[in-house]
Amino acid sequence: MNRIKTDICIIGAGSGGLSVAAGASQMGAKVVLLEGHKMGGDCLNYGCVPSKALIAAGKQAHAMETGASFGVKPTQPTVDYSVAKDHVHRVIDTIAPVDSQERFEGLGVHVVREYGHFISRQEVQAGPNIIEARRFVIATGSSPFVPPILGVQDTPYYTNETIFDLRDRPDHLIIIGGGPIGMEMAQAHIRLGCKVTVLEGAKAMGKDDPELAAVVLDRLTDEGVQIVEGQLARKVSGTDGDITVETQDETTFQGTHLLMAVGRKINIDKLNLDEGGVAHDRGVKVDPGLRSVTNKKVYAIGDVAGGLQFTHVAGYHAGVIVRSMLFGLPAKASTRHIPWATYTDPELAQVGLTEEQARKAYGIKLDVVRFPYAENDRAIAEGKTTGLIKVMVSGGRPVGASIVGAHAGELIAMWAMAIANKQKMSAIANTVLPYPTLAEINKRAAGAYFSPKLFDNPTVKRVVGLVQRWLP
Structure with missing residues (x-):
């Protein structure tokens, strides 16, 4: 085993982890950054960046159909779905160097491309490396939650981690989940020439102001998205190109592709938190300063801290804990201004x-x-x-x-x-x-x-x- 001693060990190279690594390293701390998957995390590779790129492609197509009031003759766009996905990946590739291993090593960060897990209260193992640190930062983010719907293990489906690699345009995309991800993907796909049905077990965009949400839902409906509320998916079945979703009232919906967009689960399963003396439930239990309530060497930021799940929150959390870890100053996280x-x-x-x-x-x-x-x-x-x-x-x-x-x-x-x-x-x-x-x-x-x-x-x-x- 290779033993490494450092000031700060960060587990996860998403938005929050990268922000801590860049700030702490440039201010003189010794930093080890662990990432077993892709640098940049969910936001760059599967979330904010690719979704906005696909939305932009949909806007271009929609603009060709809606210019009549400006004196521009509407025309039916010819959409090449695979080229739209090329645009998505070009955007990712353009931004990726900012989050790359090479850039962070240039900042003085020791990057280890392995998953990390606790082996004691003051040690984390990552592949053949054991890292002993004065402070640990858990920044492992979250992943798509796939509910235990009957038949889901035997039915092909997509999540935000896989939908951007789909090259053939879906004829009819069924989306389970009427939150922000579901609605963004619904509108992008309807504008790119797909038929879209959204199934929501409660109220679509239910966490938003209902008056304002209604404006968005009306627009999506006008554009052709079928939004079905109050219908929980009970069973899914089918093969590629032939998907059936049955709701609890036994209504069936037929489509060609299925996207799961029902929420997120926090990534803590691989961390061995009990061995590190880190209390947890759905996420890591932290105090107002984002410090573990049971191991003061450990901080948690972003989704894994159990609060609002947004990329910019992870970046904000990074600033809070850098103040505490590097300067010993009191710092507390708030949500009132997010x-x-x-x-x-x-x-x-x-x-x-x-x-x-x-x-x-x-x-x-x-x-x-x-x-x-x-x-x-x-x-x-x-x-x-x-x-x-x-x-x-x-x-x-x-x-x-x-x-x-x-x-x-x-x-x-x-x-x-x-x-x-x-x-x-x-x-x-x-x-x-x-x-x-x-x-x-x-x-x-x-x-x-x-x-x-x-x-x-x-x-x-x-x-x-x-x-x-x-x-x-």
């Missing part, structure tokens, strides 16, 4: 509390202000008037924002910054933005908060009247 987005068309984005959550938390001390895309000049010019913003405000500060519409994932950034820095609504209202931009939707929403206080206030009108009499 945004997220679903990249359908229109997009749906959220930061902080939804309206329902905010009403429960603040009651009568809450104001909800709204502004529609249909009253934004840039949205009108580009024919993207479907959508709205809702901002939840208490004590003059935003506590949540929900946006559905074009570029919602970009527009949410202003509210994420405001909530993270505890800014008041006046900070948004006082910001001067270029005209015409979609970003003015944010400013108009802030204006909608102040308008009643200024324009419907008798005291303000009396003061203005008195001033006008006395002004020279």
Whole structure:
């Protein structure tokens, strides 16, 4: 066995692990990074990057069919599904060097391409290597969850880890799961010429604001996606090109391909956490500083920490624990300022509390202000008037924002910054933005908060009247 002593040993080279490795190494710590599969993790290889690339291909096809109102004659696009997948893999290949072993070794990180598992409270084994470290970081992420549906072991299916390698366009894709992954893939495939059916056991996009989710679901339905809610899949059967899904009420759905998109399971099975004295259930049990509650040498970040499952959360967690590990400073993770987005068309984005959550938390001390895309000049010019913003405000500060519409994932950034820095609504209202931009939707929403206080206030009108009499 080869023994290695180091300051920090990171298990997993996804977004969070790479962020810790880069930061810690460049600030002088000795770092060992373990990865038994692909550098870059799920986001680069199977998640955020390939899905957005396929969505972009679908948008190009859709644009050819929807130009009539601009004077552009609609035409039926000829889609080469395999070439669309070539685009997906070109995007991955373009980004991959940033996450590569070579780059991180250039930063001074000792990269070991083996899976790691604990053999004691202060040691991890990775292949023929035993790593003894002052601190360990578990950053192993999550994988697609495949529910124990009858027949699933004998029926071909895809997950987000395999769908991007499919080269032949599905004639009819059945998607089990109506969350963000399911809906993004549904719209991408319907636009690329597939028939698509989504089966959801509860409510599609059920974790989002229902008013805003309805805007997205209506668009997908209009584009031809069949969305079936309240029907749990009970049994699957068939072969390549001939798939049957039976729901609990014995309704059957026929398709050619099956995609499982029902959620994620945290990757802890290979870690031997008990041997490391690391308490766990679904994920690693951590304190507010993301440190194991039972082994203070161990931190967990990203999905494996058991909270929000987003790539940018893993990156945020990395910053929290670097502060603690390298400088010994107190640091705690929070979720109140974490945004997220679903990249359908229109997009749906959220930061902080939804309206329902905010009403429960603040009651009568809450104001909800709204502004529609249909009253934004840039949205009108580009024919993207479907959508709205809702901002939840208490004590003059935003506590949540929900946006559905074009570029919602970009527009949410202003509210994420405001909530993270505890800014008041006046900070948004006082910001001067270029005209015409979609970003003015944010400013108009802030204006909608102040308008009643200024324009419907008798005291303000009396003061203005008195001033006008006395002004020279």
